[in-house]
Amino acid sequence: MESVRWLNDEETDLWISFLAVSQMVERLVDQQLRRDFNISHSDYEILARLSQAPGRWLRMGELANTIVAPKSRLSHQMERLEKSGWVERKNCPTDGRGVVAELTEAGLDLLIGIAPAHVTTVRENFIDLIPQEQLEPTLQALKAVLKSIPGAPQSLVECDPAEVTTGTPTCETDTTSNEECPESWAK
Amino acid sequence: MESVRWLNDEETDLWISFLAVSQMVERLVDQQLRRDFNISHSDYEILARLSQAPGRWLRMGELANTIVAPKSRLSHQMERLEKSGWVERKNCPTDGRGVVAELTEAGLDLLIGIAPAHVTTVRENFIDLIPQEQLEPTLQALKAVLKSIPGAPQSLVECDPAEVTTGTPTCETDTTSNEECPESWAK
DNA sequence: TGAACATTGTTGAATGTTAAACAATTCCCG
C-alpha cells in the first residue's frame, strides 16, 4: 500500500513538454546534418568534442561519458568514423587497456565546414526560441538535474572549431574557458 | 562570406546541458521500465497517451504526432504491441485510409501496474531535481520552443491511468483538463 | 609474488529505427 506522488498539472506539463522538445529538436538537428552533410548528429558530437579536447584526443571512456553514450555505441561509431578517416584510434601510452580517440586533420576540416550551418540550426530550433529572461533559469534547472545524476558529464563549450586548434585545455584545471569562445568570433 | 552567430558561453552551456539531460534522463527512464517491466519507454508512451484519449483510441497519425515519432516507427511499435495484446488496430469508420489505435483492457491493466513506479522514476531523475523557483520559467522556455516549431504536439496531462477510464475528452474542445489530475490523487 | 577483483574497450546477435517507395483512399476543382 504505497502512496504514489502523482505529477500535478504543472509537473506533468513540464515532463511532457520536455520529452517533446527533446525529441523534436534532436530530430531536426539530426536531419539537417544528414541532409546537408550526410553525417549524424551523434557523429558530429564526437568530432566536436574531440576538437575541443587538449590535443584533439580523448580516452574512449571519457568521450563516451561526454556525449552520454554507452561504450559499445561509441565503439561502433568510432569504427565507422575511422573508416571515413575523420578519427584515429591509438593505444593509450599510460594505460595498456586504454584507447585514445584522436581527431584527424580531415576530421577537423570536415567539422569546420559543418559547424556554421549546425550552429544556425541549433539557434533556429532551440536557442533563439527561448525568451531572454528564461535562458538563465532554464540553464540552472538543467544543471541541477545534471548535478544530481551520478555520472553526468561536465558542461563543455561548443564553438567555432576553426579556432580551437591550439590544444588549450578546457577541462578541470584551467577554467578560463571564456577565452575560448569570445562573442567577438561572430565576424 | 556569411557571418555566423556562434553561441556565447551561456548559450553553449544551455545547449550542451540540454543534450546531456535529454539523453541521461531518457536513458534512466527507459532502463527502469525495461528492467522492472520489460517494456521500452516509447512503448510506455503509446499506452499512456492512448489511456488518456477520449475512448482510449487515437488515429495513428495523431498518436505519432503526440509521441513525436515518425509514422513508420509507430507502425512497427504498434505491430509489436498488438502481438502482445495491449493494443488493437481497427479501420477508421470515418476515413477509409485511416487506422485507429485502441488500448485494450490488458493494455490498460499493464499501464496501471507500471505507472506508479514510472512516475517515481520521473520524479527522482527529473522533476524533483529541479528547484521550485525554476519550474515555471523552464516550462515556459520549453513551451516557447514547442510553439515555434511547426508540427509540435499539444501538451497532454500525465496522471494515474486508473482514473482515466471514463473517456472524458482532454483535447481541444473541453479544456478543463485540471479536473483530470487533481493533486488529491496522491493518496 | 600471485590470485581475486576491477576497469577498459570490443564484439556479435538481437532488436529497434529510419528513409523511401508504395497502395489505398480522399480531396480539390475544373
Next chain:
DNA sequence: CGGGAATTGTTTAACATTCAACAATGTTCA
C-alpha cells in the same frame, strides 16, 4: 462527375543501437 494532387498508413531494406559476454590489462592486498 473525373482526373490530378494530397493524405494516410504500411512495408522493405539499410542502418544504428543495445545488452551481455568477452579479452586484455591494471589494482589490491595478503
